[in-house]
Amino acid sequence: MARPGLQVEEVFKRVRDAVVQETGGKQRPQEWTTLTREFRFVEGPSAPPQRQPEDVAVRDPEEAMWRLVEQSTNPDDVKRFLREYPKGRYAPAARLKLAQVERQPAPAGGPQVAVGSYPPPEPPTASRTWRNTIGIEFVLIQAGEFLMGSNSDKDSAKPPHQVRISKPFYLGQYEMTQGQWQAVMGNNPSSFKGDAMLPVENVSWEDVQEFLRRLNAREGGPKYRLPTEAEWEYAARAGMSTAYSFGDSERQLGEYAWYWDNAGAKTHPVGQKKPNDWGLYDMQGNVVEWVQDWYGSYTSAAVTDPQGPSSGSSRVIRGGGWGFIARSCRSATRGGSMEPDFRHDNLGFRLLREVR
Numbered sequence: 001m002a003r004p005g006l007q008v009e010e011v012f013k014r015v016r017d018a019v020v021q022e023t024g025g026k027q028r029p030q031e032w033t034t035l036t037r038e039f040r041f042v043e044g045p046s047a048p049p050q051r052q053p054e055d056v057a058v059r060d061p062e063e064a065m066w067r068l069v070e071q072s073t074n075p076d077d078v079k080r081f082l083r084e085y086p087k088g089r090y091a092p093a094a095r096l097k098l099a100q101v102e103r104q105p106a107p108a109g110g111p112q113v114a115v116g117s118y119p120p121p122e123p124p125t126a127s128r129t130w131r132n133t134i135g136i137e138f139v140l141i142q143a144g145e146f147l148m149g150s151n152s153d154k155d156s157a158k159p160p161h162q163v164r165i166s167k168p169f170y171l172g173q174y175e176m177t178q179g180q181w182q183a184v185m186g187n188n189p190s191s192f193k194g195d196a197m198l199p200v201e202n203v204s205w206e207d208v209q210e211f212l213r214r215l216n217a218r219e220g221g222p223k224y225r226l227p228t229e230a231e232w233e234y235a236a237r238a239g240m241s242t243a244y245s246f247g248d249s250e251r252q253l254g255e256y257a258w259y260w261d262n263a264g265a266k267t268h269p270v271g272q273k274k275p276n277d278w279g280l281y282d283m284q285g286n287v288v289e290w291v292q293d294w295y296g297s298y299t300s301a302a303v304t305d306p307q308g309p310s311s312g313s314s315r316v317i318r319g320g321g322w323g324f325i326a327r328s329c330r331s332a333t334r335g336g337s338m339e340p341d342f343r344h345d346n347l348g349f350r351l352l353r354e355v356r
Contacts, residue, residue, distance in 0.1 A: 257285025
């Protein structure tokens with residue numbers, strides 16, 4: 001409104017883009033107009049300051065309630081929200097918030113609400129979960145050892161070999177969403193749209209590197225990256241040596257993953273299925289995920305913190321997706337390898353945040 005001469009459609013677009021940016025894609029205003037001819041705003045006499053986009057009334061009752069609950073430190077408020085919207089698009093975030101507020105007593109004098117947007121302090125290494133400035137939620141994965149690969153899977157997953165993960169790390173609790181991508185990149189390349197909580201897809205490995213560059217610059221240092229293939233499988237297994245994180249039965253897969261039999265040939269908002277035992281959602285379905293490594297064959301030798309080959313022509317993708325059959329959603333399955341500039345509507349990613 002401070003710039004005269006703009007067509008009203010351009011004003012609507014700027015307001016919508018500002019709201020999407022400020023809310024990390026959680027709010028996406030809709031437009032409705034009865035104008036039949038060109039209309040422009042021109043400079044006029046001084047008027048009272050206009051409300052900022054975040055003050056605009058929210059017409060979606062779930063979103064309106066979530067905006068209030070998100071600022072509360074009272075677990076009863078979060079529980080009330082989950083009773084009202086147990087399968088809503090903000091339910092995964094609400095469950096995470098409930099776990100956080102139940103661990104921490106409310107401060108003296110009642111709940112305190114932060115004003116403005118500030119980078120959070122470095123996450124303490126003992127924290128089980130953590131959330132960054134654009135709402136990416138992370139789960140702490142402790143160091144440990146596991147048997148990577150499988151003799152019961154494709155040849156590319158053989159031979160199984162002992163792997164040691166020597167350092168803890170934070171891994172995204174959910175696949176990267178379209179709203180989070182929009183908040184950093186200012187665009188949405190996805191084929192399946194309509195909900196900011198849908199996983200972002202149609203992004204290449206190279207696109208993800210640019211996202212990481214911008215996110216790390218925004219938060220002041222090289223903290224974020226893609227997980228290695230070993231880190232990804234270690235987290236997907238969640239301490240299990242079975243075909244899936246929940247056991248060996250394909251009949252249970254639909255409780256944990258969106259895949260060929262139940263996805264309806266499309267993606268779904270993240271966090272709607274059961275998590276694995278380490279609290280990670282959609283590791284075996286929804287979209288397959290880029291990892292850091294160049295593709296290379298396994299050996300039987302025990303290794304510590306493997307990084308994959310030092311060079312190559314294609315990068316590894318992991319996890320099941322909406323277009324995959326159940327067998328291809330196993331924890332050990334290597335989803336294939338693709339050139340770094342490859343894009344597909346079944347291919348997304350999740351982030352690793354290093355513990356410092």
